[in-house]
Amino acid sequence: MGSKDQKQGGGFLSSIASSISNFGTAMHKSVNGLIGYEGLEVINPEGGTEDAEEEAQRGRWKQEDRDSYWKMMQTYIGSDVTSMVTLPVLIFEPMTMIQRVAEILEYSHLLDLADECEDPYMRLVYATSWAISVYYAYQRTWKPFNPILGETYEMVNHGGITFLAEQVSHHPPTSAGHAENDHFTYDVTSKLKTKFLGNSVDVYPVGRTRVTLKKDGVVLDLVPPLTKVNNLIFGRTWVDSTGEMIMTNLTTGDKAVLYFQPCGWFGNGRYEVDGYVYNGAEEPKILMTGKWNEVMSYQPCDMEGEPLAGTELKEVWRVAPTPQHDKFQYTHFAHKINSFETAPKKLLASDSRLRPDRYALEKGDLTKAGAEKSSLEERQRAERRDREAQGHQFTPRWFDITDEVTPTPWGDLEVYQYNGKYSQHRAAIDSSDTVDEVDVESIEFNPWQYGNVSAK
Structure with a gap:
């Protein structure tokens, strides 16, 4: 269990957990032989065993791609590979x-x-069950695209929420997000840090996550557990999260401390979460138990952490039904946020949905997706050269960097805060009766909104 003086931190951009995950599933016998894994039996976290060579040959890469990428990746062992590797x-x-x-x-x-x-x-x-609920989605083993500097994502039409995220830094890759409805505000600054270990990668969620409940002004701070992507080089790639999750009420000192069990042999213990809600004096008040991929429940407890007599375990959250045999293992909500159904009127041209590489991949055109991805990355490098040649520094549009540097269990973080300009921008659009209907899919992706780049 965590102590009261544990450093605070958070951030939910643990999506990097999948950023290299499918790299390893494609490796062949010759690659496994390089590091002595040939013919090894691999533990399947769902139970049972599978032959490493047979599993590896199910990959989608050509033999020459497998070998060349493994030779390249060997040089990164022990390194942070967040933005160094092109896949x-x-x-x-x-x-x-x-x-x-x-x-x-x-x-x-x-x-x-x-x-x-x-x-x-x-x-x-x-609040803690809310924080746990996302881990079902985070176990996907496909890599999301790295955001372009200045890229944004907007979401409306979900629980009265307005949500905006912006890529505020490229090196190190940092995102900031703000969500709000009638009940809460959610603010996150997330900077990813990884450690490549050869057949696995550790993902450290260096960031700060804050939730403010509007009724009483209660402020909650979240420290998530680290994530590990397993079987990068051989076997079936799978994602696990282990260690403590701490949700602290900064207003009262109450906190919830939950432990994510590591996956053992034959999948033993995988997904299990257990812990307590404590008062400010660190006395247990409510026990919580469940599985992060299925359900969470709670029950009042005594000072020893034992269930109170006459009480029963009650369910607080259960994962929603998901699409069957979905190609990308998406939830229904993932499909929703990836569609224009959740896009507001007059969508920002910097929005992720408009990326030509993302859109081409969604349509199944891998050749075009690859070409568009390379084009965007080259333009990003050109924009950076242009800025640096003019002595300018990138300035985010919707978030401001603060003087605050917050400690986290995995390193210090420069905090960005929402500046309110997007709310003014959106209010002006929503109050206008003259907004023409636009085919959002026809909008050209344009995250190059530095503003001060062209200044003379």
Whole structure:
């Protein structure tokens, strides 16, 4: 369990957990032989065993691609590979990392319940269950596209929420997001940090996540557990999250501390989450238990952490039904946020949905997707050269960097805050009666909105 003085931090851009994950599923016997894994039996986290060579040969890469990428990746062992590695588009999903920031809002009704709740401990039960709910989606093993600097993502039409995310830094890759409805505001700054270990990669969610409940002004701070992507070089790639999740009520000092069990042999313990909600004196008040891919439940407990007599375990969250045999393992909500159904009127031209590489991949045109991806990356490098030649610095449009540097368990973080300009922009559009209907799919993707680049 975490101590009261543990450094605070958070951030839910753990979508990087899938950023290299399908790289390893395509490796062949000759690659496994390079590191002595030839013929090894691989533990399947769902139970049972599978032969490594047979599993590896199910990959989608050509033999020459497998060998060349493994030879390249060997040089990165022990390194942070967040933005150093270029991978072919065939292992991508048609979504970007800042879109995946929005996936934590699927079960936002739990935050509505937390805001309406009078019991301070049940507030943490609802809020912590909300934080856990996204991990079902985060176990996907496809790589999202890296956002272009200045890229945005907007979402409306979900629980009365307005959501905006912006890529505020390219090196290191950093995103900022803000969501709001009648019950809460959600603010996140997320900077990804990884460590490549050869056959796995550790993903550290360096960031800060804050939720403010509007009814009483309660501020909640989240520290998520780290994530590990397993079987990068051989076997079936799978994602696991282990360690403590801490949700702290910064207003009262109450907190929830939950432990994500690591996956053992033959899948033993995988998905399991257990812990308690504590008061400010660190006395247990409510126990919580469940599985992050299925359900969470709670029950009042005594000072020893044992269930109170006469009470029963009650369900607080259960994962929603998902599409069967979906190509990219999407939830219904993932399809929703990836569609124009959740796009507002007069969508920003910098929106992720408009990326030509993402759109081409969604339509199944891998050749075009790869070409468009390369074109965007080259233009991003050209824009950077232009800025630096003129002595200009990139300035985000919708978020401002603050003087605050917050410590997290995995490193310090420069915090960005929402500047309110998007709310003014959106209010002006929504109040106008003259907004013409536009085919949003015809809008040209344009994240190159530096503003000060062209200044003389």
